[in-house]
């Protein structure tokens with residue numbers, strides 16, 4: 001099959017709307033909320049209603065359900081047909097809004113990482129119930145971060161309900177989202193296969209937002225510690241199959257990363273593009289010519305560096321689009337999702353930091369947003385699996401090694 005790198009026309013509206021929101025709503029308030037950590041950006045309420053309307057019309061980005069309900073509205077496609085669906089839309093939307101401000105992007109109601117998780121594993125009935133919620137994602141605990149098989153939060157079946165107990169830390173949008181997708185073990189003696197994800201309303205008996213974190217970047221995004229104490233939820237809130245299949249292992253919950261990692265890669269691509277555009281403007285104002293026809297040795301060092309970063313940017317962008325496209329076309333994409341996250345996460349931090357360097361004192365000051373983007377981009381190479389973890393996953397898949405072989 002040949003590769004067509006042009007974006008489908010039907011995504012034009014998504015791009016235009018998201019870009020308009022990024023340029024006209026996000027950019028003007030970007031510095032204000034960076035300086036007022038934890039204040040809720042009320043300007044986003046307007047955006048939430050806009051997204052709701054667009055989602056109904058099938059024009060929005062992810063929407064709360066990652067675009068799955070939109071896919072279902074269309075006629076069934078004959079086998080072999082190429083689809084550009086909810087994941088592609090979601091990633092494009094993410095890139096555009098993160099170009100505006102990645103912290104604000106993470107604060108857009110109904111577009112949480114938990115929503116992508118729901119879209120990945122919810123059945124039709126759950127999609128109906130949870131398709132319109134705003135869902136955060138709670139995996140990390142005080143005792144682990146990267147090793148997500150070490151989940152110690154428990155979900156014990158009691159009649160028709162699961163009872164959740166445990167503590168989750170660093171939950172993005174944890175104090176603002178309406179729901180939280182929580183990873184918990186239904187039976188610790190059965191190891192990683194017993195880890196399941198549960199949709200829990202945030203305002204619910206037994207759920208307590210204990211505190212918010214102060215952070216290096218994405219300061220407008222609330223990062224919460226959440227405690228679950230005898231929190232009872234209907235057993236139907238378990239996402240996917242309740243069966244513990246020790247042969248299948250960790251597959252069920254890990255599937256959520258196939259959707260969320262390209263999203264985070266998209267965030268990194270968005271901030272990187274913002275930085276590159278600003279760098280080009282500053283260099284051109286300073287009289288530095290960027291000439292694509294000249295070899296690196298024959299032009300200004302800053303121009304040569306710009307071109308190098310731009311090619312890295314293109315690679316990150318294409319990796320991300322491929323991973324999202326594969327998810328839309330139901331192709332297994334765990335390897336490509338990790339590749340997109342590794343490449344885009346690394347490229348995002350490289351480009352934003354280099355931009356601070358190349359723009360000198362101006363870049364380091366608060367007169368531009370480039371120092372903020374350098375702070376904001378770091379998290380994109382950490383959450384949903386760090387750079388090192390993505391490389392580990394890629395190595396395991398390429399070399400056909402198990403997690404026991406390669407740690």
Ligand SMILES: Cc1cc2nc3c(=O)[nH]c(=O)nc-3n(C[C@H](O)[C@H](O)[C@H](O)COP(=O)(O)OP(=O)(O)OC[C@H]3O[C@@H](n4cnc5c(N)ncnc54)[C@H](O)[C@@H]3O)c2cc1C
Nearest residue numbers: 137138139140144145146170171172383384386388389407
């Ligand atoms: C702002 C922010 C928002 C977050 N949002 C969320 C969220 O919404 N939901 C959520 O569940 N979590 C969230 N997290 C947590 C995030 O996912 C974890 O921080 C991340 O998974 C890394 O875990 P850790 O910090 O415990 O680092 P550790 O796992 O302790 O790792 C420390 C270092 O060791 C490296 N390392 C670890 N294991 C290996 C290995 N086997 N081989 C090589 N190197 C390795 C890591 O790459 C890292 O560099 C957030 C974190 C932050 C800072």
